[in-house]
Amino acid sequence: MSAPRLGKPGQDRVYAPDFLTELFRNPLDPGYADAAAARRGSADSGAARGWRAWPTRSVSLVVVVMLGFLFAVAYRQTMADEPGRSQARSGLVAQIKERESQTDRLSTRADQLREEVSRQRDAALSGSAAARLRNLEASTGLGRVRGDGVVVRLADAPDKADAVTGAGAGPPRVLYSDLQGVANALWSAGAEAIAINGQRLTSTSTIRSAGEAMLVDFRPVTGPYEVSAIGPDSMRRKFEDSRNAALMRKVAQGTGLSFGVRESDDLTLPAAPEPQLRYAKPSVSPSPSASGVRSGSPGSSGPATTVSPSGGGR
């Protein structure tokens, strides 16, 4: 069965430069042909050969036993691995679910406790101090706020590939930079509080993307995205006139994203979770900077205790 172009039997074989062709043409180990040729060449009698062959024959039987052993072991191993793998998977899923519900529970408890803290504080503090604190909290995003404003709604394009630009790359999606732009345009249009899908933006908030997911303050948000902002009555007009809104309208026209602005009365924006400041220490200098005064602008006159908002009341 040796290939016809191979040289004389027993001759040293050199691998052809195109190993793959050789592999496809002649899949059998060349050693078999060599051994057969050697056997044919040596003029041994069949009987003597048979006797002498016994040790090697038994060795090959042992090898066959080993083979069966190997197959059985591999089969059992694979079968044993399989439930383990799916178990690990479902275990992880269950853990994730459990942790999620735990997080939800804890954050609702944190909200309750925060409410209670502010209630107690209101009771403990004198009226004007408590009011100033509440104002500070509201303006920094640590307190819940209510008011009239606008809601900007952004949504991914519907999942069909007819959009000109997104023909090959799936449906066009809202990018984190879109959300950033909208939030920035709203700030510059006079917004005093902004929340994205119920995530209040604070001075340390981030809007970024990690893979496919959009993270606002490291919490994932999914589309459709609703950016709610509380601000003056002129905010809607200013926002609509902003370059960013024009850009988004154009993008929406071109790609099929949906982009809408509507006014909404009596919005309630939730409080942001307390920022965990680990490196920035509140400085209690007697003459705080101008920015400290500005951040406490609604109703605050005494800049002596601008400490509390960033320190989280601790």
Next chain:
Amino acid sequence: MIAVLALLAGVVLGVWLDPTVPAALQPYLPIAVVAALDAVFGGVRARLDRIFDDKQFVVSFISNVLVAGLIVYLGDQLGVGGQLSTGVVVVLGVRIFGNVAAIRRHLFRA
């Protein structure tokens, strides 16, 4: 015939003893099985070609398994374990296919 009995004996032994494979060797088990299959089909084809040789069979089995394991081990150390084991599987798969095709020709004349 004896070979088939020996194979069955090996399977029974494996099921009966139910050895636990050391964790370090577990990644190499599938590749060892593929290499062993290559040796087996090579041997069957050689027997049908009437050029079977015990020594060649034993040596090809052991060296196939060892070399395949070694290549994958080396790949793991170099960080290309997946690709190298793919390469090993392709080469051995091609050989198995070729040999099985030859066996088929022998058995069915087709």
